[in-house]
Amino acid sequence: MARITAGVGSSHVPLLGVAHDQGKERDDYFGPIFAGYDWTREWEKQEKPDVVILVYNDHASAFDMRFIPTFAIGCGERYKPADEGWGPRKVPDVIGHxxxxxxxxxxxxLDEFDMTIINEMDVDHGLTVPLSMMFGACEAWPTTVIPLAVNVVTYPPPSGNRCWALGEAIARAVESFPEDLNVQIWGTGGMSHQLQGARAGLINPEWDNRFLDLLEAEDDAVRHIPHIEYLRETGSEGIEMVMWLIMRGALGHKVKTLHRHYHVPCSNTAIGHIVLEPNT
Structure with missing residues (x-):
């Protein structure tokens, strides 16, 4: 049967895509950021996942105010990089499963989650930047990808508790698939940042690292952090971190940390990255 073998959490800052595409990964500014992903790139070469369920949020590329799905799953065969205003990234198309x-x-x-099914869409930096961070420059991505888009842009976003429960349901779904597949689940977005208003530029390293600690814990206390705490402590865009809880919920209560990285600054945010595996 298929199995979820690992979970990956990562920021998906668009500037990292620019740095990668312009060959700036090892300059003085970006070098410490990308160095934190060197371990993961080598690890992914060994793990060779067949499928990545990639949890991200769309940034008004595929969805807009006309329709706002809380949870949307991509069931198509291929997804092209989106044009976010300066042309599509020159990275490979994403091949689905x-x-x-x-x-x-x-x-x-059937497990009572109201999913929106998407058969055709373009995918923006929320999905393509994590692929670049984990796999580097590729003629073709070395894995198939199932996009799972979450609304964390427009009120109301789903609760952390609901995201964790969705991760548990995804794990049950994968385990019931008869084909032998090595599946990873990635949660992306965050960490603390605010892009507008009086608190623009807010970064909270203490809270970010506490969140990473909670992801490593054997209990599920992290799923109960209320929206208002994300907003107060991590800025208006920090709510993206609830998407990491879909990944974490899919791994079960006990996990083993394989790698962890945190760095400030990157653009006007913090970079967080963690690799976990189920500890059964």
């Missing part, structure tokens, strides 16, 4: 995606969609809906 429709068989597993449709299986997960059916399982989640």
């Amino acid at each position: 429709p068989d597993l995606a449709w299986h997960i969609a059916q399982s989640l809906i």
